[in-house]
Amino acid sequence: MSRKKQFKAESKRLLDLMINSIYTHKEIFLRELISNASDAIDKLYYQALQNGDHSISRDDLKIELAVNKDDRTITLTDNGIGMSKEELEENLGTIARSGSLAFKENMDAKEQPDDDVDIIGQFGVGFYSAFMVAHKVQVFSRKYNEDAAYCWASDASDGYTIDEVEMPERGTKIVLYLKENTDDENYDEYLESYELERLIKKYSDYIRYPIRMEMEVSVKKEGSEDEYETKKEIRTLNSMVPLWKRNKKDITTEEYNEFYKNKFNDFADPQKVIHTSVEGAVSFQALLFIPSKTPFNFYSQDYEKGLQLYSRSVFIMDKASELIPEYFRFVRGLVDSQDLSLNISREMLQHDRQLKVIASRVEKKIKSELLNMLKNDREEYEKFWNNFGLQLKYGVYNDYGMHKEVLQDLLMFYSSSEQKLVTLDEYVSRMKEGQEAIYFISGENIDKIDKLPQCELVKDKGYEILYLTDNVDEFALQVMMNYQEKPFKNINQGDLNLESEEEKKEIESKAEENKGLLEDLKDVLKDKVNDVKISSRLKTHPVCLTSDEGMSFEMEKVLSNMPD
Ligand code: ADP
Ligand code: MG
Secondary structure (H helix, E strand, O other), rough: OOOOEOOOOHHHHHHHHHOOOOOOOOHHHHHHHHHHHHHHHHHHHHHHHHOOOOOOHOOOOOOEEEOOOOOEEEEEEEEEOOOHHHHHHHHOOOOOHHHHHHHHHHHOOOOOOOOOOHHHHHOOOOOHHHHHOOEEEEEEEEEEOOOEEEEEOOOOOOOEEEEEEEOOOOOEEEEEOOOOOOOOOHHHHHHHHHHHHHHHHHHHOOOOOOEEEEEEEEOOOOOOOOOOOEEEEEOOOOOOOOHOOHHHHHOOOOHHHHHHHHHOOOOOOEEEEEEEEEOOOOOOEEEEEEOOOOOOOOOOOOOOEEEEEEOOOOEEEEEEEHOHHHHHOOOOEEEEEOOOOOOOOOHHOOOOHHHHHHHHHHHHHHHHHHHHHHHHHHHHHHHHHHHHHHHHHHHHHHHHHHHHHHHHHHHOOOEHHHHHHEEEEHHHHOOOOOOOEEEEEEEEOOOHHHHOOHHHHHHHHOOOOEEOOOHHHHHHHHHHHHEOOOOEEEEOOOOOOOOHOOOOHHHHHHHHHHHHHHHHHHHHHHOOOOOOOOOOOOOOOOOOOOOOOOOOOHHHHHHOOOOO
16 A cells, blocks of 8 residues: 555645535535546547558547446446556646636636635536535546556545556546434435436436446336336437537527536636537537636636637547637637548647638637627627727737727717717717817826816817826727727827918917017926927816827836836
């Protein structure tokens, strides 16, 4: 027997949480283990394809479930990729995995939507959920192309052991030793094959490999009309139709939500589901989700964009980044196409013509869905904008404005006259007669901008001003240059040309009268300013600072604050 090892600190915390969970949906442990088994088979199949290993046939891949009432055990076996000794240690001894990690982050942030929301059941918490129903767990595993097999075992309380064992076949077998019933908790129900069947149908129906179990079924006795006998029969419990292959109108919101949360490790329902099927030169299905919250690492280096890629419902890879443009990187989901080679590798993706067609259709679809949302459900769109608008503005600015056509109609800015977020199209449709430009001004926040002297005259003329508060805003407008042929104009910069001929004359004569004063001021401020002018920009304020055409104050500020 090998020496006991202790769990890492975070793992221990999560484990304690699982063991002591008074969580009512303990049943999700099965969904978690099945989804791991399915992932392991995906990985094996892809690996075999890559290796040109013909000994593995898709028809042999399966997940098996068995119960033993005497021992009070449930056994789940898959013939997937398996785990080496190191992997058992790494994967089951520590929390480094996505789902568990997201869970932990969320617990740390203490930002559960409401306290009572059953957060554990809302998304994948992974392998450790087994300890909600089992007092002891054994994981036997033999890795693909290896002879040695190992058993990881733990009763959660004080660490785990790993021992070498014999295993005739590749894959993983997990044995759960169920807890004893208590006054409040019933674990015996998981020993009933009908209960397990119900759980598989509820949570794991779409799993693409057969989940098999020996069931007791009652059948008519041979040669008899009304006499039944009990027989044992191996049944496949899941329909194996992936969710995205099913007809949209037969899928409930709940099913989409569960699928999303489990597959993409989110704890909240998605804000929007986009399910589409395209037939044509390249045929494919896409099932896409817009999260309802900004992922905690969204604006960091760790965030990896991309969609899952399937070919003929065979999993090819995770996070295929070629499928989604940078500015829509918040979209999660998958694409399944019958027109892609099963042998496609990550390197080939960049050059694959079919894939480019798919990516472009996916982009168009996302854009049109967002425009629909903007048109039909303003409140939802603003929620979306608050989560991901910044990304769209960066999208306009990046690549020298190459994507402005795609993105410009999706942008929103705060309006001085409407006192809310407006689109550029709305701005232009409200433009006054004779108004030549789309006016904007930048600043720290709406309140501060609103008090700027520069705004007064423009407002007085009845013109709407866009108040820009994000660093990227002005850069984005600058690369766009114009919208619907109306140029953007910073009201803090250069000449606004808002004066009538009469007003211009008046300014000229005032400048003439006060020539001496202006010269003196220029003299005193000569190291600080370029020029001192009489201005029609001001109404109730005595002075303001403006800049010449070119770089504005705000842009200079942003650039000088940038790390080198
Ligand atoms: P996640 O599935 O989100 O990665 P889990 O806690 O469910 O997190 O699983 C942790 C890791 O353990 C998996 O990423 C996988 O590498 C490994 N694992 C779990 N179950 C199996 C299995 N049946 N076969 C092979 N590897 C597995
Ligand atoms: Mg998992």
